[in-house]
Amino acid sequence: MELHILDHRLRVTSITKSGLAHFTHPLIKLIFLRHRTRCKFFSMTETPENYTVVLDEEGFKELEASSQLQAEGSVWLPLNVLSDANASLGSQAVGVTKIAESVIAPLARQHVSVFMVSTYQTDFILVREKDLPVVVGTLEEFNIFREVGGESLLVRGHDIANGLHNNGKEAVPATLHPVLIPHNRFCVMSLDPDTLPSIATTLIDVLFYSGSPKQDEATSPSTDLDQIKFFSFSLIDGYVSLVMDTDAQRRFPADLLFTSSSGELWRMVRIGGQPLGFDECGIVAQISQPLADCDISAYYISTFSFDHALVPEEDIARVSDMLHKQRTDPTTG
Amino acid sequence: MELHILDHRLRVTSITKSGLAHFTHPLIKLIFLRHRTRCKFFSMTETPENYTVVLDEEGFKELEASSQLQAEGSVWLPLNVLSDANASLGSQAVGVTKIAESVIAPLARQHVSVFMVSTYQTDFILVREKDLPVVVGTLEEFNIFREVGGESLLVRGHDIANGLHNNGKEAVPATLHPVLIPHNRFCVMSLDPDTLPSIATTLIDVLFYSGSPKQDEATSPSTDLDQIKFFSFSLIDGYVSLVMDTDAQRRFPADLLFTSSSGELWRMVRIGGQPLGFDECGIVAQISQPLADCDISAYYISTFSFDHALVPEEDIARVSDMLHKQRTDPTTG
Numbered sequence: 114m115e116l117h118i119l120d121h122r123l124r125v126t127s128i129t130k131s132g133l134a135h136f137t138h139p140l141i142k143l144i145f146l147r148h149r150t151r152c153k154f155f156s157m158t159e160t161p162e163n164y165t166v167v168l169d170e171e172g173f174k175e176l177e178a179s180s181q182l183q184a185e186g187s188v189w190l191p192l193n194v195l196s197d198a199n200a201s202l203g204s205q206a207v208g209v210t211k212i213a214e215s216v217i218a219p220l221a222r223q224h225v226s227v228f229m230v231s232t233y234q235t236d237f238i239l240v241r242e243k244d245l246p247v248v249v250g251t252l253e254e255f256n257i258f259r260e261v262g263g264e265s266l267l268v269r270g271h272d273i274a275n276g277l278h279n280n281g282k283e284a285v286p287a288t289l290h291p292v293l294i295p296h297n298r299f300c301v302m303s304l305d306p307d308t309l310p311s312i313a314t315t316l317i318d319v320l321f322y323s324g325s326p327k328q329d330e331a332t333s334p335s336t337d338l339d340q341i342k343f344f345s346f347s348l349i350d351g352y353v354s355l356v357m358d359t360d361a362q363r364r365f366p367a368d369l370l371f372t373s374s375s376g377e378l379w380r381m382v383r384i385g386g387q388p389l390g391f392d393e394c395g396i397v398a399q400i401s402q403p404l405a406d407c408d409i410s411a412y413y414i415s416t417f418s419f420d421h422a423l424v425p426e427e428d429i430a431r432v433s434d435m436l437h438k439q440r441t442d443p444t445t446g
Numbered sequence: 447m448e449l450h451i452l453d454h455r456l457r458v459t460s461i462t463k464s465g466l467a468h469f470t471h472p473l474i475k476l477i478f479l480r481h482r483t484r485c486k487f488f489s490m491t492e493t494p495e496n497y498t499v500v501l502d503e504e505g506f507k508e509l510e511a512s513s514q515l516q517a518e519g520s521v522w523l524p525l526n527v528l529s530d531a532n533a534s535l536g537s538q539a540v541g542v543t544k545i546a547e548s549v550i551a552p553l554a555r556q557h558v559s560v561f562m563v564s565t566y567q568t569d570f571i572l573v574r575e576k577d578l579p580v581v582v583g584t585l586e587e588f589n590i591f592r593e594v595g596g597e598s599l600l601v602r603g604h605d606i607a608n609g610l611h612n613n614g615k616e617a618v619p620a621t622l623h624p625v626l627i628p629h630n631r632f633c634v635m636s637l638d639p640d641t642l643p644s645i646a647t648t649l650i651d652v653l654f655y656s657g658s659p660k661q662d663e664a665t666s667p668s669t670d671l672d673q674i675k676f677f678s679f680s681l682i683d684g685y686v687s688l689v690m691d692t693d694a695q696r697r698f699p700a701d702l703l704f705t706s707s708s709g710e711l712w713r714m715v716r717i718g719g720q721p722l723g724f725d726e727c728g729i730v731a732q733i734s735q736p737l738a739d740c741d742i743s744a745y746y747i748s749t750f751s752f753d754h755a756l757v758p759e760e761d762i763a764r765v766s767d768m769l770h771k772q773r774t775d776p777t778t779g
Contacts, residue, residue: 134471141470142655145647149655310647314478317646322475322482 114215115195116255117265121154123239124173125185125228125391127417128164130324132181137321139175143168144320144348145313150175154191156230156347157320158356158416162388165416167230167239183417185391189228189239192216192248194255206405209236209413209422213401215254221398223251229397229420231412232347232354233303233372239415290396291386292436295341297358298378299423301412302370306353315365319344319357341381343421345414356414356423379412379423382432388418396420403435447548448528449588450598454487456572457506458518458561458724460750461497463657465514470654472508476501477653477681478646483508487524489563489680490653491689491749495721498749500563500572516750518724522561522572525549525581527588539738542569542746542755546734548587554731556584562730562753564745565680565687566636566705572748623729624719625769628674630691631711632756634745635703639686648698652677652690674714676754678747689747689756712745712756715765721751729753736768 128136143155152172158165166176167189176182194212208231209217216238220227225247228239240248249257249269258265304312323342345356355370359378362370382400389396397413400422404411409432412423424432461469476488485505491498499509500522509515527545541564542550549571553560558580561572573581582590582602591598637645656675678689688703692711695703715733722729730746733755737744742765745756757765 135468137471137474138467138654141474141650146651146655149651311644313646313650314643317474318479318482321471322479 114255116216116252116257117193117195118245118257118259118268119154119191119193119237120260120262121169121191122242123154123167123169123189123191125187125189125239125417126166126168126173126176127183128166129181130163132179133164133321133324135179135181136176139177140166140321141317143172143175144316144346145309147348153351154349156232156345156349158345158414159320159323159342160416160418160421161342162416162418165418167228185417187391188242190242190245191230191237191239193235193237206408206410208411209397209401210404210409210411212236212238213398213405216252217398217401219251219253220248221395223247224394225251226392226394227397228391228415229413230347231301231414231423232349232352233301234349234352234354236413237349288393289399289440290384290389291440293341293383294429294433295343295381295383296339297341297343297360297381298426299343299356299358299381300362300372300376300378301423302355302357302362302372304353304355304370306348306351308369309348309353311369312365316346319361319364320346341383343381356412378426380426380429380432382422382424382436383419384422385419389420399439400436403439404432407431407435447588449549449585449590450526450528451578451590451592451601452487452524452526452570453593453595454502454524455575456487456500456502456522456524458520458522458572458750459499459501459506459509460516461499462514463496465512466497466654466657468512468514469509472510473499473654474650476505476508477649477679478642480681486684487682489565489678489682491678491747492653492656492675493749493751493754494675495749495751498751500561518750520724521575523575523578524563524570524572526568526570539741539743541744542730542734543737543742543744545569545571546731546738549585550731550734552584552586553581554728556580557727558584559725559727560730561724561748562746563680564634564747564756565682565685566634567682567685567687569746570682621726622732622773623717623722624773626674626716627762627766628676628714628716629672630674630676630693630714631759632676632689632691632714633695633705633709633711634756635688635690635695635705637686637688637703639681639684641702642681642686644702645698649679652694652697653679674716676714689745711759713759713762713765715755715757715769716752717755718752722753732772733769736772737765740764740768 142149143152152169154169155172156167194216209229225240225244230237254271256270257268259268344361347354384396384400409424409428414421475482476485485502487502488505489500527549542562558573558577563570587604589603590601592601677694680687717729742757742761747754
């Protein structure tokens with residue numbers, strides 16, 4: 114398998130709910146007016162807490178400093194695993210599950226914090242730039258390439274692994290964070306980037322105005338805490354990915370957005386009772402490892418405050434049981 | 447002929463060029479998300495000086511107070527002349543020319559300031575609410591209706607004109623303002639409001655980002671002062687009108703925007719060397735009267751700083767001569 118260190122230097126930021134209006138101008142430029150920006154990696158996720166915006170340094174320059182904008186201090190680099198088409202992985206699972214044992218677990222053991230951005234197309238594992246030597250030393254089963262200016266340079270073939278792994282540190286038992294399983298059902302979708310203009314007004318409405326009531330509907334904000342507000346849009350290297358619940362999906366034209374042929378719906382597990390911060394390691398491993406054990410697919414989207422795993426609707430009962438057992442009897446986790 | 451006092455209470459505002467980014471959120475809502483606002487009258491015009499935004503009080507509420515936003519203090523009411531289909535006007539001219547003698551000149555004589563908003567569909571004559579009694583008393587040849595909640599109420603039939611006209615005030619000779627005739631050619635267009643989403647990204651780009659250079663073109667801002675930056679969008683009672691030069695027009699899909707069957711192009715006369723303010727009367731009359739004498743059609747768009755008349759391309763030489771004569775020998779004006 115190949116691990117690619119992509120040619121994006123990323124910042125992880127958060128915009129407050131009330132501050133969004135002041136960032137509408139740069140955000141719309143980053144989403145819809147690609148000819149006006151050099152930004153190549155942009156992801157924006159609304160959660161009940163805030164908007165998490167992950168973007169490269171070119172994009173970050175567009176965001177004016179403001180008390181409404183919080184930026185994590187580090188530069189993050191996205192890693193991407195390319196499966197070997199010839200290798201039988203012995204698993205049909207997709208998403209973070211597929212890389213749980215090869216990437217997530219080893220990095221957790223080496224105390225490397227990761228920030229996950231799953232999309233329709235692939236899963237990006239963001240690591241801090243300063244952790245890159247440890248990352249390269251740890252992921253021994255990969256040929257590792259660094260992408261620079263459109264070229265892939267071999268950093269290390271797996272035959273010359275330098276043995277940094279298992280460097281003597283003991284894995285610290287991770288805190289088991291509370292989880293929340295909201296009732297909405299999600300889909301993970303994409304669309305031809307050339308048709309993005311066709312959904313512009315709907316997407317703008319959902320992303321920037323969903324907080325304000327419509328004039329033509331009774332103003333009865335949902336007080337049902339079982340429904341989480343979660344909407345994610347990303348435009349990365351020209352590929353569009355959208356994660357939304359079925360309510361939001363109905364607002365988009367059905368003929369433009371597409372999802373995997375199985376048309377699966379996904380349920381969410383939100384991880385964290387208090388905002389998780391960026392320094393704790395092993396949070397993703399904590400959930401991806403048991404999912405891998407059960408061969409359950411999962412998307413995983415980290416945000417500024419919490420982490421979010423999406424698992425197939427039909428597996429949510431099993432996942433819920435598993436998480437419950439993990440929290441009541443940690444030896445099974 | 448009928449004069450209708452429309453059921454909109456308008457504010458005339460100006461947003462600075464550098465302040466536009468901070469108003470993008472409410473402006474995009476007013477332009478594209480009609481279901482989220484009660485605003486029914488919205489017009490936005492970019493000029494080299496600033497953005498003039500004319501909108502009703504519902505729309506005005508969306509604009510947060512800011513040092514970048516200037517609002518003229520009055521409430522303005524839009525008047526609209528409905529031509530009697532049976533009356534032969536003896537003129538093929540359209541726009542402000544058609545109402546020069548019946549509306550513009552009498553109001554100027556009564557020292558009523560007007561603010562003009564010509565659109566593809568019609569010409570709105572905005573007058574201050576406090577001037578309404580004088581307006582009604584002055585426009586003696588009209589049946590005057592006030593629209594209230596969808597109904598047209600007769601205010602005064604022309605047979606009971608109350609003689610307020612010719613009230614003894616002498617017409618003050620108006621200042622003759624310098625004029626500028628830029629070289630761009632303009633078109634006045636419309637589109638089906640249901641297709642507005644199809645041009646959303648282009649319209650957003652033109653309205654909100656035209657000040658910043660594109661990444662994919664050499665950054666050589668035009669230094670040709672003969673080309674004026676002027677773009678006007680209005681959404682009034684569900685009707686869309688666009689005024690743009692032929693450079694901007696080429697950026698829109700040709701199949702969605704339509705113009706009059708003659709496909710006429712228009713040249714601009716900008717009136718004013720210094721910002722005109724809102725209190726001087728007779729500025730519109732000064733140009734519409736000679737245009738009416740020559741039977742030359744004209745659109746007329748007032749903005750926060752200057753006034754702008756659009757005349758048919760083939761008439762610009764005549765108009766230019768006429769304006770020049772007016773300025774060198776005022777007795778011919």
